[in-house]
Amino acid sequence: LVSRQRKPEDTIVDVNGHKIGNGEQTFIFGPCAVESYEQVLAVAKSIKAKGLTMMRGGAYKPRTSPYDFQGLGLEGLKILKRVADETGLSIVTEIITPSHLEEALEYIDVIQIGARNMQNFELLKEAGMVNKPVLLKRGLAATIDEFINAAEYIISKGNSQIMLCERGIRTYERATRNTLDISAVPILKQETHLPVFVDVTHSTGRKDLLLPTAKAAIAVGADGVMAEVHPDPAVALSDSAQQMDIPQFDEFYKEIQRFMNTH
Ligand code: PEP
Ligand code: MN
Numbered sequence: 001l002v003s004r005q006r007k008p009e010d011t012i013v014d015v016n017g018h019k020i021g022n023g024e025q026t027f028i029f030g031p032c033a034v035e036s037y038e039q040v041l042a043v044a045k046s047i048k049a050k051g052l053t054m055m056r057g058g059a060y061k062p063r064t065s066p067y068d069f070q071g072l073g074l075e076g077l078k079i080l081k082r083v084a085d086e087t088g089l090s091i092v093t094e095i096i097t098p099s100h101l102e103e104a105l106e107y108i109d110v111i112q113i114g115a116r117n118m119q120n121f122e123l124l125k126e127a128g129m130v131n132k133p134v135l136l137k138r139g140l141a142a143t144i145d146e147f148i149n150a151a152e153y154i155i156s157k158g159n160s161q162i163m164l165c166e167r168g169i170r171t172y173e174r175a176t177r178n179t180l181d182i183s184a185v186p187i188l189k190q191e192t193h194l195p196v197f198v199d200v201t202h203s204t205g206r207k208d209l210l211l212p213t214a215k216a217a218i219a220v221g222a223d224g225v226m227a228e229v230h231p232d233p234a235v236a237l238s239d240s241a242q243q244m245d246i247p248q249f250d251e252f253y254k255e256i257q258r259f260m261n262t263h
Helices: 036-050 076-086 098-104 121-126 142-158 182-190 200-204 207-219 247-263
Strands: 011-016 018-020 027-028 054-056 090-092 110-113 134-137 162-166 196-199 225-227
Touching: 011 142, 018 121, 027 036, 027 247, 036 054, 036 076, 036 090, 054 076, 076 090, 090 142, 098 121, 110 121, 121 142, 134 142, 142 162, 142 182, 162 182, 182 196, 196 200, 200 225, 207 247
Parallel strands: 027 054, 027 225, 054 090, 090 110, 110 134, 134 162, 162 196, 196 225
Antiparallel strands: 011 018
């Protein structure tokens, strides 16, 4: 059902009236994890000031180590909702288990399914049964075919409001956190009718590579870019090395706008 052969026209995902997949690029910025109301609000204001409509932030964090910050959970969802109500931004946040999904729906606008859960088939099926857009990230070492099949799990249950997100895959290369598979973007656009995003933060893990990879993503036809922003990355409870601070975010956005206007 996700195949372009079956449905040649692009799927447009509608997030509170903001259309994704219609040829314009969508940006999803926000902190790695929700840490406090003040932290989320600071980033939200800066997103809002750019005229953007969406914000990300993790309330449930699927961390590699059980001793790392696991997220604020429901309290984090409530913070996101409060900021959304105050700013009008739409919220993208990760859900890690089917048991959290129902409760989360009233707080969020887009269900993110993270790399570590790309083959959590019960979660995929549940996300397929709700009436909310889903941002599905590519698994840590998933082939494109496995990624497409994960999206098929969602759509097979009835929900076709799906966005795919390339976020880098595991290779032998250690210069970057993961290896951004840029060719996955045009392949996914050819093989499916779904919008495709590139997460430049988790794919590179390097602030100096955010801008060049975002440009590359747009050049190869991505429908959007995701990147992490934190008001004070040095004290962030997760991914502190790779999140932009607000001045860096301003500069990044200015440069990517310039790139889009000249290409
Ligand atoms: C995230 O976007 O918050 C995240 C944890 O990314 P990924 O699932 O791609 O590792
Ligand atoms: Mn992160």
